């Protein structure tokens with residue numbers, strides 16, 4: 510159909526922009542832009558926007574869903590995911606994951622123990638701390654972040670008798686054993702086949718600008734690749750999201766959604782360490798976040814001993 514002149518359109522009242530019923534009103538020649546055209550074009554635009562949103566979501570899953578929100582859980586959370594083939598070549602038949610996924614529990618570790626460990630973490634880390642936003646204290650090797658390096662906390666303890674007590678280590682071991690038992694139960698592994706491995710450490714994260722790669726805790730990673738020996742990773746949170754810090758949620762970067770675990774004092778989260786569980790910690794916007802990463806391996810050659818007062 511020939512496009513009418515502007516003059517002609519005025520006469521027929523056929524300007525769909527703002528008047529989509531023009532074709533009904535129009536007497537005379539059929540309008541060049543009818544009501545039906547208008548509806549078709551608007552539908553195409555809506556469908557295109559919805560499809561673009563869908564594909565963007567597939568390529569960049571930006572939607573966050575909470576696996577475990579900040580409030581106390583009534584019951585443990587379990588989210589099963591298909592295992593990656595990361596374990597196929599491995600020989601630890603009784604121990605390596607037969608099923609994979611993530612669990613979150615609020616009633617495993619007592620609040621008293623979590624608070625005791627928080628005081629221990631603060632005391633230890635007060636003797637060091639990185640220049641960037643992430644510091645660690647490893648009571649097994651003694652590694653403590655200091656500036657952009659590490660020092661040995663046990664050297665510092667030699668000159669400060671009150672730094673660690675027997676009670677600190679007793680609680681640390683008890684909590685580690687509670688978590689180990691829960692991992693063994695959930696993944697159906699004989700508990701004596703699960704060995705503590707390194708690194709197992711306290712972490713402190715804050716809003717300081719990163720100075721080294723160690724400070725950049727917000728990158729998606731797979732623990733089995735990053736740390737080598739891990740089969741099961743667990744985390745015990747010592748501070749609470751939104752009360753003690755903003756940002757800092759733990760995030761499983763799944764293909765469909767980012768699934769979050771919001772830290773709270775005493776909350777334990779554990780998961781299989783392969784590439785079925787890529788994850789990161791959201792950047793902190795405010796406050797300070799404390800946690801312990803407790804790591805387990807099936808490989809007896811990679812086992813580490815419980816920490817002791819030196």
Ligand SMILES: O=C(O)CCC(=O)C(=O)O
Nearest residue numbers: 712732744759790800802
């Ligand atoms: O602190 C956390 O929530 C996670 C830390 C982490 O991903 C790790 O230690 O590998």
Ligand SMILES: [Fe+2]
Nearest residue numbers: 730731732788
């Ligand atoms: Fe990790």
